Every structure is written in structure tokens, then in C-alpha cells.
Amino acid sequence: MKKGHFMIPSINPFAPDFKDKAYELYEILRTDDPVHYTTQVPFSNPTWIITRYDDAISLLKDKRLLKKTPVTFIEEQFSEDSLQSDWANLFNHMLNTDPPDHSRLRSLVQKAFTPRMVENLRPRIQDIANQLLDQVVKNNQMDLIQDYAFPLPIIVISEILGIPIEDRSQFRHWSNAIIYAFNRPDRRKQIIPEIVNFNHYLKELVAKRQQHLQDDLISALIQSSINSDKLSESEIYPMIFLLIIAGHETTVNLIGNGLFSLLQHPDQCEKLRNYPYYIDTAIEEFLRYMSPVEFATNRWAAEEIHLHGKTIAKNDLVLISLASANRDPTQFPHPNHLDITRQKNEHIAFGKGIHFCLGAPLARLEGQIAIQTLLQRIPQFELSVDRDQLEWQATFLMRGFKSIPIRF
Ligand code: HEM
Numbered sequence: 550m551k552k553g554h555f556m557i558p559s560i561n562p563f564a565p566d567f568k569d570k571a572y573e574l575y576e577i578l579r580t581d582d583p584v585h586y587t588t589q590v591p592f593s594n595p596t597w598i599i600t601r602y603d604d605a606i607s608l609l610k611d612k613r614l615l616k617k618t619p620v621t622f623i624e625e626q627f628s629e630d631s632l633q634s635d636w637a638n639l640f641n642h643m644l645n646t647d648p649p650d651h652s653r654l655r656s657l658v659q660k661a662f663t664p665r666m667v668e669n670l671r672p673r674i675q676d677i678a679n680q681l682l683d684q685v686v687k688n689n690q691m692d693l694i695q696d697y698a699f700p701l702p703i704i705v706i707s708e709i710l711g712i713p714i715e716d717r718s719q720f721r722h723w724s725n726a727i728i729y730a731f732n733r734p735d736r737r738k739q740i741i742p743e744i745v746n747f748n749h750y751l752k753e754l755v756a757k758r759q760q761h762l763q764d765d766l767i768s769a770l771i772q773s774s775i776n777s778d779k780l781s782e783s784e785i786y787p788m789i790f791l792l793i794i795a796g797h798e799t800t801v802n803l804i805g806n807g808l809f810s811l812l813q814h815p816d817q818c819e820k821l822r823n824y825p826y827y828i829d830t831a832i833e834e835f836l837r838y839m840s841p842v843e844f845a846t847n848r849w850a851a852e853e854i855h856l857h858g859k860t861i862a863k864n865d866l867v868l869i870s871l872a873s874a875n876r877d878p879t880q881f882p883h884p885n886h887l888d889i890t891r892q893k894n895e896h897i898a899f900g901k902g903i904h905f906c907l908g909a910p911l912a913r914l915e916g917q918i919a920i921q922t923l924l925q926r927i928p929q930f931e932l933s934v935d936r937d938q939l940e941w942q943a944t945f946l947m948r949g950f951k952s953i954p955i956r957f
Contacts, residue, residue, distance in 0.1 A: 559586070576876075584598075585598040590866065596867070598868050600873040601877055603879070605870070606901050608867060610901060613854055614848040617645065617646065638783065639748055642791035657770075657773045661766055661770050667910045670709070689956060693955055694950060703721055706797060709765065710765060712754070723743050771785065807835035810838055812931070812955070813887075817831075821924060832920070840872040842948070844945065846946070847866055847868070848869070871898055899912075931956060932954070
């Protein structure tokens with residue numbers, strides 16, 4: 550497919566080779582078909598893919614696009630009664646909610662998830678990064694994802710929430726299984742037991758905290774109130790679930806993609822090693838250059854929307870590519886160039902509008918500590934396999950590798 554072609558065939562963001570080709574495809578779409586119609590998304594037909602920065606910003610703020618699923622999407626996907634109710638319980642969280650419910654839920658959770666709470670975590674995140682590296686540095690090889698980027702955020706979020714240490718491996722298993730199924734709608738039925746057990750576990754944990762409040766986020770969510778309005782029990786489980794799901798794989802990918810980008814750009818790696826104070830702009834550049842979240846989550850048209858000569862019909866699904874918007878040359882000079890000192894970097898890797906990422910300060914802190922600590926402790930490192938052998942995670946929403954083996 551070349552730029553300037555009139556008809557652009559339907560793009561399939563689920564195709565196994567999509568991630569490798571995506572940036573090339575986005576370039577073509579941004580120029581020739583910025584509101585791209587596709588029939589290839591298995592759970593929704595029709596779907597529109599949005600690729601330009603300006604359109605992404607305006608649609609992320611557009612009240613005509615709703616998060617609430619319009620049709621009986623969930624019922625179509627899961628006919629089993631038990632799964633339906635457990636699934637509905639867990640997924641009825643604020644990222645799937647529209648105002649006014651969204652505004653209420655967001656204010657209540659924001660009261661518990663404060664910037665000060667995040668900043669206080671700095672020394673503990675530093676300890677976790679050092680401990681993870683202690684376990685592997687002597688081997689002169691490690692897997693950047695499995696040994697480092699993956700465990701770090703799950704330990705951090707478990708500690709913030711107050712998940713007991715003895716439950717963490719089980720907890721990690723559930724959260725992985727659910728993330729995987731979320732990205733593979735055709736495989737969702739396989740995780741019925743995981744969903745049911747996870748829901749059950751969360752209910753027991755919240756009940757224990759209600760009896761004995763502690764210094765953790767679950768207790769803070771239980772206590773959070775605004776003018777005597779509180780989160781109900783049935784709102785707390787999905788909120789915990791959202792914090793785990795939204796806060797884990799995303800941060801894994803920030804750390805993994807950031808380190809991978811440095812491996813691919815030794816000059817930038819050297820610069821960051823020699824001038825560690827570039828870490829703030831470097832993190833923003835990693836988020837832009839290789840965005841951890843490829844597409845914003847599902848948004849459905851509540852009414853007809855006309856854009857660039859196309860008509861998005863009521864109930865159509867709109868997928869906004871954050872990865873593409875973040876490489877749009879109208880917003881970012883030399884967008885395919887990694888520059889850890891880039892100024893005026895108004896990327897939308899954390900979204901925009903009312904659903905803007907609640908965990909952005911935490912994600913930035915984890916990313917900074919993880920990447921800087923690794924650069925300090927491992928003076929030289931290189932990929933120990935060919936680039937072509939790296940496998941993408943099997944998810945359409947996210948961008949990140951399953952494994953990045955290095956030697957040093
Ligand atoms: C929402 C990205 C880390 C919690 C979002 C959205 C994006 C995003 C793009 C908006 C999705 C949409 O509008 O469809 C990221 C990235 C992260 C990250 C790139 C890491 C680099 C975290 C962390 C947490 C978190 C660490 C918390 C522990 C949330 C929550 C929402 C959200 C609760 C929903 C906000 C709402 O609906 O109002 N995130 N996220 N995220 N994120 Fe993050």
C-alpha cells in the first residue's frame with residue numbers, strides 16, 4: 550500500500566503483524582484516510598480508526614462519544630449467567646462510565662489516590678528496583694521484561710492497595726489471565742473461573758479491610774467520602790480491578806519500551822547515562838515515541854458524527870490511535886526521531902479529557918526510577934537475540950514486547 554492510493558483496504562489491528570507495520574500504516578492513514586473504516590475488528594462492526602493528533606484530541610473530549618456499551622455487547626459475548634454477572638461487576642468501573650457517574654467516581658477515588666501518596670512511594674520503588682536487579686546482575690544477562698519491567702509495577706500496586714504478600718502470585722496470575730482475555734475477545738470464555746475467583750477474592754479482601762482498616766489504598770477507598778457520599782461496596786471492587794489492570798501492563802510497557810528505545814539508539818542511551826537530569830524529558834519522549842497504550846479504550850457514537858467527509862453512525866465503535874497521534878508530524882517535528890531532550894512534547898500517551906490517566910504521576914515515577922536505576926547499575930548492555938526475534942505481546946490495545954533478553 551502506498552501513499553496517495555484512493556482505496557485503503559480495511560485495517561486489522563488484531564493481525565499478528567500489525568504492530569510491526571503500524572507506524573507505516575498510520576503514516577498513510579493520517580494523509581489519505583484519517584477516519585478509516587474497518588470491518589476487521591472481531592467484536593464490533595463497523596469500527597472507525599482515527600489517526601491524526603488534532604482529531605484524536607477533539608474526539609477524546611467529544612461528548613457524543615460514550616464509554617457505555619450501547620448494544621448488548623457483553624450479553625452477546627458471554628451467555629453464561631455466572632460470567633455475565635461477575636464480568637459486569639468487575640468491568641463496571643469508571644473507565645467504562647460516562648458523566649455524571651464518572652465524575653462522581655473519579656472525585657471519590659482521586660481523594661484516596663493523591664499526588665502526595667505517590668511521591669511518598671519514591672524510596673520504596675527505588676528499593677524494589679534495586680532488589681530486582683540484585684537478583685540478576687551477577688548473571689551478566691537478564692530479561693528486561695520478565696525480570697524487571699513486569700514485576701516492578703505489580704509489586705508497587707499490590708503494596709499500594711495492601712494485597713498480602715502471600716496472595717501476590719495468585720493475584721498476578723488472575724490479573725494476567727484477565728488482561729490477556731480482554732485483548733482476545735474470542736478467548737474470553739476460557740477465563741470464566743479466573744473472573745469468578747478474582748471477584749470472590751476482592752470481595753473477601755474488602756470485607757476484611759472493612760473490619761480492620763489499614764494504611765493502604767483499599768482502606769482509603771472505603772473511607773473516601775465527599776459530603777457524606779461514599780463508594781459503595783459494589784463500586785469498590787471494580788475500582789480496585791481497574792487500578793490493577795490500568796496500572797500494570799501499561800507501566801510494564803513504559804519501562805520495556807523505554808529501555809528498548811535506548812537499545813536501538815545508543816547515542817541517546819549514552820546521553821541519558823552521562824546527563825541523568827534528562828530523565829524527565831526522556832520519559833515523555835519514550836511515552837510519545839513508543840506509546841505503551843496503542844489505542845484509547847472503546848468509545849461508541851451516541852449520535853451521527855461527520856468528520857473529514859465520513860459519517861460515523863450511531864452505535865459505531867471509534868478506536869483512537871494514541872500511538873499514531875503521537876507520531877503526527879503536524880504536532881511533533883521529526884516524529885520518527887527519538888530525542889530524549891525534546892521540548893514542547895504534548896503527547897497523549899495518557900489520553901485526554903475526562904478519562905485522562907489517573908495514575909500518570911505514579912507511572913512517570915516508576916518509569917524514571919526503573920530506567921535510571923538500570924542505567925546506573927548496568928554500564929553497558931545489548932540485546933542477546935536479533936531484533937526480529939522479539940515477540941509482541943498478544944494484545945491490540947497495548948504496545949510492548951513479551952520478553953527483551955539482554956547481556957552485559
Ligand atoms: C486511564 C495510559 C499507568 C490508572 C488511562 C488512559 C490512558 C492511560 C491512555 C485513558 C484511556 C481512555 O481514555 O480510553 C496509561 C499509561 C500508563 C498508565 C501509558 C503507564 C505508562 C497507570 C497507572 C494507574 C493508572 C500506574 C494506577 C495505578 C488509570 C485509571 C484510568 C486510566 C484509573 C481511568 C481514568 C478515568 O476513567 O477517569 N491510562 N496509564 N494508569 N489510568 Fe492509566
